[in-house]
Amino acid sequence: MATKKSTKSKSDKKRSKADGKRKAREAAGSLEDYLKSAVRAVEVADLLTIPLTHSIQNLLQLAAQSLNADAASVLVRDGDEGGLKFLVAMGPVADKLMDIRIPPGRGVVGFVFQSGQPMAVDVSQDPNFYPMVDSATGYRTLITLATPLRVGAEAVGVLQFVNRSGWEHLPEGTPAEAFTPEEMEKAAYFADAIAALVDAHETASLVETLFELSIKSAGGGDEIGNALRKWLSEVRTAPEHKDLMALAISLRDIASRGDAERQLCREVLDSLARYTERGAFSTTYMSF
Amino acid sequence: MAQSDPAMEAANALKDLWGGITPDSTWQGRTGKGVRVAVVDSGIDVRHPALKDKVKESVEAVVENGKVVFHPSTSGDQAGHGTACAGIITEVAPEVELHSVKVLGPNASGSGDMFLAGLDYAIRNKMQVVNLSLGTTKPQYFGPLHDLLDRAYHAGCILVAAANNLPQPSYPSIFSSSLVSVVKREGGDPFNFGYRYGEVIELVAPGVQVRTTWPGGGYRQVTGNSFACPYIAGIIALIMEAYPDLTPFQVKSILFAIASRNKQKAEAIPKE
Numbered sequence: 001m002a003t004k005k006s007t008k009s010k011s012d013k014k015r016s017k018a019d020g021k022r023k024a025r026e027a028a029g030s031l032e033d034y035l036k037s038a039v040r041a042v043e044v045a046d047l048l049t050i051p052l053t054h055s056i057q058n059l060l061q062l063a064a065q066s067l068n069a070d071a072a073s074v075l076v077r078d079g080d081e082g083g084l085k086f087l088v089a090m091g092p093v094a095d096k097l098m099d100i101r102i103p104p105g106r107g108v109v110g111f112v113f114q115s116g117q118p119m120a121v122d123v124s125q126d127p128n129f130y131p132m133v134d135s136a137t138g139y140r141t142l143i144t145l146a147t148p149l150r151v152g153a154e155a156v157g158v159l160q161f162v163n164r165s166g167w168e169h170l171p172e173g174t175p176a177e178a179f180t181p182e183e184m185e186k187a188a189y190f191a192d193a194i195a196a197l198v199d200a201h202e203t204a205s206l207v208e209t210l211f212e213l214s215i216k217s218a219g220g221g222d223e224i225g226n227a228l229r230k231w232l233s234e235v236r237t238a239p240e241h242k243d244l245m246a247l248a249i250s251l252r253d254i255a256s257r258g259d260a261e262r263q264l265c266r267e268v269l270d271s272l273a274r275y276t277e278r279g280a281f282s283t284t285y286m287s288f
Numbered sequence: 289m290a291q292s293d294p295a296m297e298a299a300n301a302l303k304d305l306w307g308g309i310t311p312d313s314t315w316q317g318r319t320g321k322g323v324r325v326a327v328v329d330s331g332i333d334v335r336h337p338a339l340k341d342k343v344k345e346s347v348e349a350v351v352e353n354g355k356v357v358f359h360p361s362t363s364g365d366q367a368g369h370g371t372a373c374a375g376i377i378t379e380v381a382p383e384v385e386l387h388s389v390k391v392l393g394p395n396a397s398g399s400g401d402m403f404l405a406g407l408d409y410a411i412r413n414k415m416q417v418v419n420l421s422l423g424t425t426k427p428q429y430f431g432p433l434h435d436l437l438d439r440a441y442h443a444g445c446i447l448v449a450a451a452n453n454l455p456q457p458s459y460p461s462i463f464s465s466s467l468v469s470v471v472k473r474e475g476g477d478p479f480n481f482g483y484r485y486g487e488v489i490e491l492v493a494p495g496v497q498v499r500t501t502w503p504g505g506g507y508r509q510v511t512g513n514s515f516a517c518p519y520i521a522g523i524i525a526l527i528m529e530a531y532p533d534l535t536p537f538q539v540k541s542i543l544f545a546i547a548s549r550n551k552q553k554a555e556a557i558p559k560e
Contacts (some may be wrong), residue, residue: 082394103394104393104394105330105366105367105392105393105394106366106367106394107366107367107368108367108368110366110367111330111367111368111369111392114330114367114392114393115330115369115392115422116423116424116425116452116454116458117421117422117423117450117452117453117512117513117514118453118454118512119369119510119511119512119514120510120511120512121368121508121509121510121511122497122508122509122510122511123508125507125509147453147454148454150425150454150456153424153425153426153427154426178497178509178511179511180496180511181472181474181496181511184453184511184512188453188454
């Protein structure tokens with residue numbers, strides 16, 4: 001009886017070992033799934049947001065030239081309370097603007113965002129005007145024109161122009177040439193085009209955010225979740241990332257051409273993998 | 289004896305009908321004294337030297353238990369828009385009683401719900417003139433705003449709304465039958481306003497590079513339909529001081545008559 005019990009115990013141990021292995025395989029599988037999702041999310045977000053940001057920059061540049069503005073920026077929603085942040089900016093202090101947040105309903109841009117009404121303001125005759133953004137950047141706003149970015153009836157941001165080109169060379173006390181109603185109309189046309197891009201940019205960013213949230217909720221505070229977050233943050237900052245993404249896109253393209261192409265691709269990659277196992281190639285990029 | 293022309297007779301009769309309505313008979317010497325004017329906007333800087341003692345009441349929309357309610361406001365105007373509108377109204381009608389109904393700002397979501405609640409507050413509190421340099425383009429507010437406008441009309445509350453600056457209809461400015469809608473033009477005397485009968489937005493008033501009050505005690509030059517609207521609100525306040533019982537359609541008739549006179553005067557000036 002005792003022997004039987006002992007045998008049973010051995011088989012239990014075997015089963016438990018097998019279960020452990022299966023669980024480990026499952027865990028590895030889910031880890032692999034996470035990785036795949038991570039790569040896909042980063043790929044999608046980057047592939048979508050980077051060209052969109054470039055297009056917004058180009059349009060903004062064109063708009064600023066058309067209005068003869070010294071500086072221009074695109075502000076987008078920051079949270080759900082009506083706050084704004086800079087998505088793209090051009091001009092002498094563009095870099096400094098990127099960290100600034102506009103609280104809900106503050107200043108000309110805050111109002112334009114909340115009300116959906118464009119507005120031009122000339123402060124050149126008021127030496128006491130020193131708004132929050134100017135105090136943070138050291139720039140001096142004389143005139144500004146802000147118009148809402150709207151998709152349908154929904155406000156998605158604000159397009160702002162500040163000062164005329166070459167304003168700093170004018171003699172002190174020279175009145176600024178304010179933005180005109182015609183320029184306000186022109187700005188509205190640029191705003192229409194930029195708003196569509198901003199909307200697409202928001203959607204792409206949402207993919208990234210949703211992925212991060214899914215990692216957070218699935219991984220929680222455990223080891224896998226922490227490792228994934230660390231890995232993801234490394235992926236984003238790694239210089240190799242772009243190369244690997246380009247490789248991933250090429251593979252996807254080849255794989256979509258047919259079974260023979262997929263098979264050939266796999267064989268080439270397997271050969272490459274065997275070759276790199278010899279230590280000819282190493283990177284910390286994919287390591288946790 | 290020459291036969292009389294019936295068309296000419298009708299035109300003369302019309303002239304006589306409106307002949308009594310002149311700036312002298314409507315606003316000359318008036319200051320808007322005691323007329324209750326609500327500014328539904330981003331608040332008013334009550335400490336501004338030009339507005340001090342002119343703001344009788346200042347309330348702010350907040351959401352409590354899912355409902356928009358109004359509490360006394362001490363937060364001023366963080367955007368400047370409401371203060372700018374108030375400055376223009378008091379430039380035309382310096383002794384009006386201003387009521388600031390704040391529906392935009394740090395504590396406001398900027399939603400249509402707050403805007404509607406602000407308008408409702410102004411009507412319930414028997415404002416005689418309401419300046420709405422705001423609007424909404426969201427179709428879901430079309431019906432509720434229409435109801436509010438009807439309520440205002442029957443309460444004798446005159447609503448003055450700015451047209452949308454963008455090529456898109458905004459409510460309530462397009463409800464031109466029951467309110468006074470205003471679009472901007474460059475320069476000129478605010479009393480020399482125009483009337484575009486048959487257009488969706490009927491009144492035309494200065495709204496380009498207008499100098500007005502700004503939070504913090506200063507002044508700004510501003511451009512937008514938002515700033516044409518308070519000129520007309522101020523002029524209506526002058527008319528309401530002279531004739532406090534006027535109904536909205538009577539006020540529109542007076543504005544139409546005087547704008548026609550302005551146009552005739554402008555046409556009589558020989559062109560170079």
